[in-house]
Amino acid sequence: xxxxxAAVDWGTSRLRVWLLDEQGNSLAERRSExxxxxxxxxxxxxxxERNLAELxxxxxxxxxxxxxxxxxxxxxxxxxxxxxxxxxxxxxxxxPVPGNDRDVRIIPGLSxxxxxxxxxxxxxxxxxxxxxxxxRAGSHVACLPGTHSKWVTxxxxxxxxFGTWMTGELYSLLTQQSVLKHSVGEGSAGVLAASPAFAxxxxxxxxxxxxxxxxxxxxxxxxxxxxxxxxxxxARLSGLLIGAEIGAAERRYPATGPVVLVGSGLMYKLYERxxxxxxxxxxxxxxxVAVRRGLFxxxxxxxxxx
Amino acid sequence: xxxxxAAVDWGTSRLRVWLLDEQGNSLAERRSExxxxxxxxxxxxxxxERNLAELxxxxxxxxxxxxxxxxxxxxxxxxxxxxxxxxxxxxxxxxPVPGNDRDVRIIPGLSxxxxxxxxxxxxxxxxxxxxxxxxRAGSHVACLPGTHSKWVTxxxxxxxxFGTWMTGELYSLLTQQSVLKHSVGEGSAGVLAASPAFAxxxxxxxxxxxxxxxxxxxxxxxxxxxxxxxxxxxARLSGLLIGAEIGAAERRYPATGPVVLVGSGLMYKLYERxxxxxxxxxxxxxxxVAVRRGLFxxxxxxxxxx
Numbered sequence: 001x002x003x004x005x006a007a008v009d010w011g012t013s014r015l016r017v018w019l020l021d022e023q024g025n026s027l028a029e030r031r032s033e034x035x036x037x038x039x040x041x042x043x044x045x046x047x048x049e050r051n052l053a054e055l056x057x058x059x060x061x062x063x064x065x066x067x068x069x070x071x072x073x074x075x076x077x078x079x080x081x082x083x084x085x086x087x088x089x090x091x092x093x094x095x096p097v098p099g100n101d102r103d104v105r106i107i108p109g110l111s112x113x114x115x116x117x118x119x120x121x122x123x124x125x126x127x128x129x130x131x132x133x134x135x136r137a138g139s140h141v142a143c144l145p146g147t148h149s150k151w152v153t154x155x156x157x158x159x160x161x162f163g164t165w166m167t168g169e170l171y172s173l174l175t176q177q178s179v180l181k182h183s184v185g186e187g188s189a190g191v192l193a194a195s196p197a198f199a200x201x202x203x204x205x206x207x208x209x210x211x212x213x214x215x216x217x218x219x220x221x222x223x224x225x226x227x228x229x230x231x232x233x234x235a236r237l238s239g240l241l242i243g244a245e246i247g248a249a250e251r252r253y254p255a256t257g258p259v260v261l262v263g264s265g266l267m268y269k270l271y272e273r274x275x276x277x278x279x280x281x282x283x284x285x286x287x288x289v290a291v292r293r294g295l296f297x298x299x300x301x302x303x304x305x306x
Numbered sequence: 307x308x309x310x311x312a313a314v315d316w317g318t319s320r321l322r323v324w325l326l327d328e329q330g331n332s333l334a335e336r337r338s339e340x341x342x343x344x345x346x347x348x349x350x351x352x353x354x355e356r357n358l359a360e361l362x363x364x365x366x367x368x369x370x371x372x373x374x375x376x377x378x379x380x381x382x383x384x385x386x387x388x389x390x391x392x393x394x395x396x397x398x399x400x401x402p403v404p405g406n407d408r409d410v411r412i413i414p415g416l417s418x419x420x421x422x423x424x425x426x427x428x429x430x431x432x433x434x435x436x437x438x439x440x441x442r443a444g445s446h447v448a449c450l451p452g453t454h455s456k457w458v459t460x461x462x463x464x465x466x467x468f469g470t471w472m473t474g475e476l477y478s479l480l481t482q483q484s485v486l487k488h489s490v491g492e493g494s495a496g497v498l499a500a501s502p503a504f505a506x507x508x509x510x511x512x513x514x515x516x517x518x519x520x521x522x523x524x525x526x527x528x529x530x531x532x533x534x535x536x537x538x539x540x541a542r543l544s545g546l547l548i549g550a551e552i553g554a555a556e557r558r559y560p561a562t563g564p565v566v567l568v569g570s571g572l573m574y575k576l577y578e579r580x581x582x583x584x585x586x587x588x589x590x591x592x593x594x595v596a597v598r599r600g601l602f603x604x605x606x607x608x609x610x611x612x
Contacts, residue, residue, distance in 0.1 A: 111531055113532070148523060164520060164527070173479045212550075228424075244519060
């Protein structure tokens with residue numbers, strides 16, 4: 001079986017490359033820290049060709065890309081498509097990157113040009129397109145947890161609205177750079193998710209009157225006064241931030257069926273447990289599988305593969 | 307007129323020293339970045355004596371201190387006094403620092419040992435004690451803006467409860483370390499406070515359903531999509547964080563009269579305008595005057611001055 005296309009998820013800090021066969025199955029893959037920030041210095045073409053060479057890709061193998069490589073500060077800008085937008089149309093709008101000896105295209109991101117809720121995404125649109133249940137007729141709500149978590153409403157194959165919560169980034173900043181770094185320890189997602197401190201954090205965050213910034217300092221004071229240990233402090237902080245996200249997103253995007261949780265690894269575990277605490281039904285879609293499928297669908301729609 | 311006591315406000319990152327006459331007026335002062343973090347390395351006694359020598363203080367001049375010098379990681383620990391606590395009792399509980407050739411004492415901080423709202427303060431108790439209106443009979447609500455803003459309820463001279471909002475620290479982290487650093491510029495407090503973007507940020511933050519973490523990313527998207535400039539982005543972010551603090555604090559500590567806003571400089575300007583937007587009556591007390599008066603009152607209560 002030989003590869004028909006290379007699929008590339010080029011994020012801010014991470015790069016993932018797969019060689020796909022004609023059914024879209026992965027034949028080989030590479031993952032590295034050569035994200036947009038690194039590649040802007042090293043050269044996008046250089047980084048791409050080096051990775052393809054490591055995978056022994058044919059010199060004429062076409063390449064389909066999603067993510068931050070299409071940002072203004074990326075390889076070339078793939079201008080946002082405005083919502084409401086059909087996912088199929090977005091996949092079909094991948095723009096060619098000139099100056100390559102092979103066919104290289106980048107899928108555009110989505111923008112929401114609303115004065116009271118401006119928002120953008122790059123990469124998540126491709127994940128969404130790769131989740132079967134979201135392509136079905138009817139209304140769906142999807143949650144894509146991460147550094148910048150996205151919540152998206154999709155109606156009959158069309159993205160109708162979305163919002164971003166800086167949950168993962170706030171967690172990193174607060175645990176690494178703020179006064180809370182003295183209070184919060186490390187813990188695997190499994191341990192954090194199982195902690196009662198996580199559940200109570202989620203409940204506090206979910207509350208309609210969430211008051212997040214005050215709850216944050218309570219983690220430090222809880223360590224000083226009530227013996228809150230570093231692992232429970234991490235669980236509490238994680239629960240608070242995720243709970244605040246879920247509470248606000250649920251109010252903004254009320255779901256009629258289960259929320260489609262597009263995640264993988266650590267993040268998925270935490271959100272799965274938080275949904276349980278919140279009493280919200282969730283249906284899982286693996287984020288890695290989703291992005292690969294979405295990239296393959298784009299390659300087909302653009303006529304890059306037969 | 308000669309000095310009867312040196313008053314020291316020893317914060318996490320800043321040090322302020324005043325020589326006070328027998329009425330508590332300032333005869334001379336020094337301010338530097340020799341806060342707790344610096345002094346823990348350089349030695350608290352060394353730093354103090356160097357500053358006193360620069361001010362030509364007499365070798366037997368007593369010294370009264372408030373702030374982080376009394377923290378566990380400070381000079382010596384002045385254990386928290388639990389709320390409810392009379393301000394006069396707190397001032398009178400300053401503990402002597404051994405190993406000095408002069409009388410040196412540190413005022414303890416306050417703790418709130420509540421399972422659902424643990425909290426601590428060091429330094430603010432002394433500011434509160436230095437505000438005349440808060441010493442009067444009746445119920446008062448005070449707001450002390452800063453890196454970690456405090457809201458405090460005081461009843462008949464007794465601190466009955468308080469809460470901390472990490473407003474200033476979040477603003478620093480978000481503007482310097484997060485994805486928002488690309489969007490947010492610098493602006494003087496006067497300019498920020500006057501900006502319509504500040505007022506609309508305050509309004510969004512005040513909302514009962516604040517949804518703060520999502521509004522944050524909207525600042526980045528607003529720059530990309532709607533031409534939100536760096537200064538307006540700074541004003542918006544500042545407004546959002548301060549609005550969220552005021553909204554939550556007002557719900558937790560409903561005031562019957564004006565809120566006493568104990569602030570100075572830039573912070574005071576921003577909070578004054580935010581109170582205006584929120585329609586909350588505020589009464590100003592200068593934070594620097596307040597801490598000096600509180601320190602002098604403590605020196606008197608401890609019998610350090612006649």
